[in-house]
Amino acid sequence: xxxxxxxxxxxxxxxxxxxxxxxxxxxxxxxxxxxxxxxxxxxxxxxxxxxxxxxxxxxxxxxxxxxxxxxxxxxxxxxxxxxxxxxxxxxxxxxxxxxxxxxxxxxxxxxxxxxxxxxxxxxxxxxxxxxxxxxxxxxxxxxxxxxxxxxxxxxxxxxxxxxxxxxxxxxxxxxxxxxxxxxxxxxx
Numbered sequence: 668x669x670x671x672x673x674x675x676x677x678x679x680x681x682x683x684x685x686x687x688x689x690x691x692x693x694x695x696x697x698x699x700x701x702x703x704x705x706x707x708x709x710x711x712x713x714x715x716x717x718x719x720x721x722x723x724x725x726x727x728x729x730x731x732x733x734x735x736x737x738x739x740x741x742x743x744x745x746x747x748x749x750x751x752x753x754x755x756x757x758x759x760x761x762x763x764x765x766x767x768x769x770x771x772x773x774x775x776x777x778x779x780x781x782x783x784x785x786x787x788x789x790x791x792x793x794x795x796x797x798x799x800x801x802x803x804x805x806x807x808x809x810x811x812x813x814x815x816x817x818x819x820x821x822x823x824x825x826x827x828x829x830x831x832x833x834x835x836x837x838x839x840x841x842x843x844x845x846x847x848x849x850x851x852x853x854x855x
Contacts, residue, residue: 682732685736696744696746711766716772718777737751756800767786767792787849822844
């Protein structure tokens, strides 16, 4: 999620102690991965799909931390594995699907064009992930794109939080931008 070395260094001051605490409680990185994803899916279905955006955003913030914690826990415990990487990537895709599908579900009752933009962002996000995985499986480096996962999910959840506070037009403007930028990322 954080590709910038400086960002990782700053985040590690917060994430590492929490990860150590979870490991001391005998939690595994896989448990944190699955729990974080299950929580994000539940928040998507119960709050985003119902248009309760501020609540959804506030609940998603700690769940997003699970995405940072699981990898840190694996690194600190010496249990990094291909299986863990696979589990993390797969649950990330499921979570992304739940988030954007929930926005589409809500939007179908409010604004059909916004619902279509949500679905375009959803599909293009999956194609982005697939293209990167396929390229890397063929030995081709593919770390490019203007709208990677963190930007897509972080951007739409920030817009949802602002919409929940009453900021007009922010949610549709952001969803349209994410749809266009994610399509550009597929092309890149």
